[in-house]
Amino acid sequence: MRTTVLVVTWRGREHVEACLDAVAAQTRPHRILVVDNASDDGTAGLLAAHPSRPAVRRLPVNAGYAGALAAALPQVGTEFVAWLNDDAVPAPDWLARLEDALEADPAAAAASALLESAAGEPISVGVGLTADGHGADRTDGAGVFGFCGGAALLRTAELAAAGGVPARFFCYYEDTDTSWRLRLRGRTVVSVPGARVVHRHGASSRPGSxxxxxxxxxxxxxxxxxxxxxxxxxxxxxxxxxxxxxxxxxxxxxxxxxxxxxxxxxxxxxxxxxxxxxxxxxxxxxxxxxxxxxxxxxxxxxxxxxxx
Known part of the structure; x- marks a missing residue:
C-alpha cells in the first residue's frame, strides 16, 4: 500500500457512508484513516459499523478540515497521502490515476483530481492564483497553480518538508497555502482530469454563510x-x-x-x-x-x- 486516504468528517451521517463505499471500491490497495471532528450526529456509529473497517481518529473538538488533516499527518506512514472530503465520491480508478500521475512526474509533489457535480458539471481540476492573490477553482486545467484539497494526492515526505498542513486555517485555503509552499520548494502540482470525483460541494461548510x-x-x-x-x-x-x-x-x-x-x-x-x-x-x-x-x-x- 502506497497511499493513506485521509477522510475528514464532521456531522457526516448523511454522506460519509457513500464516500467510504467509494474508497473501499478503489482498484489500488490503500489504507484509510477517518478523522472525526467530534461529530455528535451518530457518525461515530456509522464509522464503527462500516464493512471497510476504517481506522478512525476522533478529535475532542471540531478542528476543521485543516486542523483534522494536521492532526492525522503524523499517523501517515505511506509514500502518498490523499486528502478527501467526506461528501466526495471518487470513481474506482481515482487513486490509481493520481498515483500514476505522481509516478510519471518526479517533480510533482501533488496531483489534483477532477471534482464534478452529481450532474457531471466540472467544479475544479485544480486551483489557479489570481492577480490579487485569490485561489480560484479552475475547470479547464490550464494555469493550475495548486491542488483542490477536496480530493488530491500528495507525496507525504514533500508535504512534511514543506511544513505540513496549516491547522489554524480551520478550513479553506489550506490547499492553496500548501501549494504555495510546495512550489517554493521547487515542486510542481499536476492536474489529473481523468481522476474523477463526484462532490457534494459544501455539505458541511454551507457556502455563502x-x-x-x-x-x-x-x-x-x-x-x-x-x-x-x-x-x-x-x-x-x-x-x-x-x-x-x-x-x-x-x-x-x-x-x-x-x-x-x-x-x-x-x-x-x-x-x-x-x-x-x-x-x-x-x-x-x-x-x-x-x-x-x-x-x-x-x-x-x-x-x-x-x-x-
Whole structure:
C-alpha cells in the first residue's frame, strides 16, 4: 500500500457512508484513516459499523478540515497521502490515476483530481492564483497553480518538508497555502482530469454563510502573509482595509454595495482583527517558510501570474 486516504468528517451521517463505499471500491490497495471532528450526529456509529473497517481518529473538538488533516499527518506512514472530503465520491480508478500521475512526474509533489457535480458539471481540476492573490477553482486545467484539497494526492515526505498542513486555517485555503509552499520548494502540482470525483460541494461548510466568507477572507490574507512576496501581501492587506473603511461611506451615500457577507463591515473588521492579532506568529511562520524554500517568492508569483 502506497497511499493513506485521509477522510475528514464532521456531522457526516448523511454522506460519509457513500464516500467510504467509494474508497473501499478503489482498484489500488490503500489504507484509510477517518478523522472525526467530534461529530455528535451518530457518525461515530456509522464509522464503527462500516464493512471497510476504517481506522478512525476522533478529535475532542471540531478542528476543521485543516486542523483534522494536521492532526492525522503524523499517523501517515505511506509514500502518498490523499486528502478527501467526506461528501466526495471518487470513481474506482481515482487513486490509481493520481498515483500514476505522481509516478510519471518526479517533480510533482501533488496531483489534483477532477471534482464534478452529481450532474457531471466540472467544479475544479485544480486551483489557479489570481492577480490579487485569490485561489480560484479552475475547470479547464490550464494555469493550475495548486491542488483542490477536496480530493488530491500528495507525496507525504514533500508535504512534511514543506511544513505540513496549516491547522489554524480551520478550513479553506489550506490547499492553496500548501501549494504555495510546495512550489517554493521547487515542486510542481499536476492536474489529473481523468481522476474523477463526484462532490457534494459544501455539505458541511454551507457556502455563502457568514463563517464561509470569514474563513475565506481571513485565510487568503494569512496565506499571502505566510507565502507571497512582501509587496503583494502588504498591498492586499491594505486593499482589504481600505475597502472595509469605504463601505460604510458608500452605504451612507446611497451607492450600491453587494449584500454578501464578505461586504459587511462587521465581518471585515473581525477578519482584520484576527490578522492583526496573529501578525507576530504569522511573521514567524513566514520566516519558517523562507527557511524551507529553494525558490524565491517573486519567481513563484510570476510563474502564477505571467507578465506581473
Amino acid at each position: 457568514r463563517e464561509f466568507h470569514r474563513w475565506n477572507e481571513r485565510n487568503r490574507l494569512y496565506m499571502l502573509l505566510r507565502c507571497a512576496p512582501a509587496g503583494v501581501a502588504l498591498r492586499e492587506c491594505a486593499r482589504f482595509a481600505a475597502l472595509t473603511a469605504v463601505l460604510p461611506l458608500r452605504r451612507l451615500l446611497g451607492r450600491p454595495v453587494p449584500t454578501s457577507w464578505n461586504f459587511r463591515t462587521r465581518l471585515r473588521l473581525q477578519v482584520l482583527a484576527e490578522v492583526l492579532v496573529r501578525l507576530v506568529p504569522l511573521a514567524r511562520e513566514r520566516r519558517a517558510v523562507t527557511g524551507r524554500a529553494t525558490v524565491g517568492r517573486s519567481a513563484v508569483w510570476r510563474s502564477a501570474n505571467p507578465g506581473r
